Amino acid sequence: MPRPRTPLLSRDLIRDTALALIDEHGLAGLSMRRLADALGVQAASLYSHYPTKDDVLDAVANLVIDEVDTSGFAGGDWRRGLRAWAHSYRGVLAAHPNVTPLIASGAGRRERFLAMADAVHGGLVGAGWAPREATTIAGAVKYLVIGAASTPFASGFADDVQVYLDRYPNLTQAHRLRADAARIDLDSFELGLEALIRGLAAAPS
Amino acid sequence: MPRPRTPLLSRDLIRDTALALIDEHGLAGLSMRRLADALGVQAASLYSHYPTKDDVLDAVANLVIDEVDTSGFAGGDWRRGLRAWAHSYRGVLAAHPNVTPLIASGAGRRERFLAMADAVHGGLVGAGWAPREATTIAGAVKYLVIGAASTPFASGFADDVQVYLDRYPNLTQAHRLRADAARIDLDSFELGLEALIRGLAAAPS
DNA sequence: ACCTGAACACCGTTCAAGT
């Protein structure tokens, strides 16, 4: 079936299918052959639309980042804006946990990352922060979001607690809290975020 | 050269060589064949010592985590302990940037991660924090460290600034600061860490 | 017990060929 009059593929379709496969089968579960399979096409066909697999992954990363809401800065309240951005960002990564390593490694030429950074930076500067301070603040919040999304509490512990329960006496309580992992993750994130905002109480000059 | 009287390989030698290769050529640059090559051996030989490549990577992660210093809690001053741990942890990841994704994804059965978590937890509880609070505090600091190590400021920006300089007006200043990236990274990290510690000023009850 | 050589089922990517 070569050269159908209506193309079988498009950049958007490939990118969206890649995200769906990653969400379902993990980052390691995505290969160009599997992706082509899901699209009913040969692997080589993908290279008519993306030069490399990394470019597909960049497109996926940009798609996910575009879900992040930065509109909270609109009112001019930078605290509200920062909280809304951080929660939105964290929520998006929680919705796509398998994509998180892609976001965390975040190298390369990723347009939508810049758009997000620009919106946050603009929101802080618009509220009176100096550019350098805005950069630092946005960085610290980003660290919290990426860290929280990358290493949730639960991931630190094996499934059978009994193995090491007696070896690390200080962790006994922590293990008992394992079922509560989601709450602990949120608490740690909120603690960091609120402490940061509180620590900026001096506000922009 | 089968079955030499003194074994060519050992678990430690394989693990140390793997770390050296990752440090030099990146995580993607490590294959079982390359690793075997560096050891003057066939790839299949590695499987006499590690069941899978993932087990080799777990050993590498444990080795790196063991470099983190948690002795700062010894004096009973939790602020000092927390700062020392955070800086040591961040420094270790900065010394092995290519290993960072391995640490960040941090799943699986990693003994030394638990040893580190246990030491930190013990240090906080020993200073009077309730176990649940200790878990939350350690989590927030970990988020900052992992986030800072995963997405340094510089990584967000392409090498040729001019490409998007006019497209994102708010980032103009940030771009000018690109050469200063290392300092911005440190500032963001310090801001988050100190704000967190300040935010805990209430101290343990 | 430890290492080899060959094999298996995969990869990302290229390229001539077809329409």
Add this chain to the structure above:
DNA sequence: ACCTGAACACCGTTCAAGT
């Protein structure tokens, strides 16, 4: 311009065979 089929140089892993 877009897709195929075959190929290339790789992967992780297995396994019979050798000492």
